[in-house]
Amino acid sequence: MRLKGKAHKFGDDINTDYIISGKYKFKTLDMSELARHVMEDLDPDFYKKIRPGDFIVAGRNFGCGSSREQAPLAIKHAGISAVIAGSFARIFYRNAINTGLPVIECDTSAIEPGDELEVDLEAGVLGNHTRNTEIRITPLPPVMLKILNDGGLVAHFRKYGGFHLD
Numbered sequence: 001m002r003l004k005g006k007a008h009k010f011g012d013d014i015n016t017d018y019i020i021s022g023k024y025k026f027k028t029l030d031m032s033e034l035a036r037h038v039m040e041d042l043d044p045d046f047y048k049k050i051r052p053g054d055f056i057v058a059g060r061n062f063g064c065g066s067s068r069e070q071a072p073l074a075i076k077h078a079g080i081s082a083v084i085a086g087s088f089a090r091i092f093y094r095n096a097i098n099t100g101l102p103v104i105e106c107d108t109s110a111i112e113p114g115d116e117l118e119v120d121l122e123a124g125v126l127g128n129h130t131r132n133t134e135i136r137i138t139p140l141p142p143v144m145l146k147i148l149n150d151g152g153l154v155a156h157f158r159k160y161g162g163f164h165l166d
Contacts (some may be wrong), residue, residue, distance in 0.1 A: 001120075007054075009112065017063070054080055055083070056082075061086075069099060084119070091158075121145060
């Protein structure tokens with residue numbers, strides 16, 4: 001799985017209320033509506049700036065806070081191809097994989113806003129085309145790659161009639 005897009009960078013400890021504010025996540029389950037409000041508490045114009053395939057890049061502890069699936073679902077429905085961060089809150093990490101949103105752990109200190117990135121999940125490499133550099137990423141286990149390639153855990157279960165490792 002190869003992903004290409006522009007970096008939109010945030011800092012450490014981005015909690016799920018920053019990802020999708022509580023004032024929205026309790027009013028609707030319409031993912032198109034929620035997607036329009038992704039990251040707006042940190043950047044009110046975020047949704048206007050992104051293009052399909054772009055990346056959210058952050059520091060440590062991305063997705064801390066509540067365990068609601070709306071956060072990774074809203075990111076995915078906004079057209080973000082993956083979240084790249086130094087580390088993730090474990091519940092966000094699993095929710096992201098389960099909803100089909102790739103999450104990539106690596107050192108993000110050399111990535112700047114607007115950098116053009118390409119990620120090869122199988123090879124475990126992030127190429128920064130703007131800076132002509134490569135960053136090793138923490139590889140995803142094959143089962144997680146399979147779930148992502150299938151579009152998330154529900155799609156995986158539908159495809160195989162249950163959990164399938166091969």
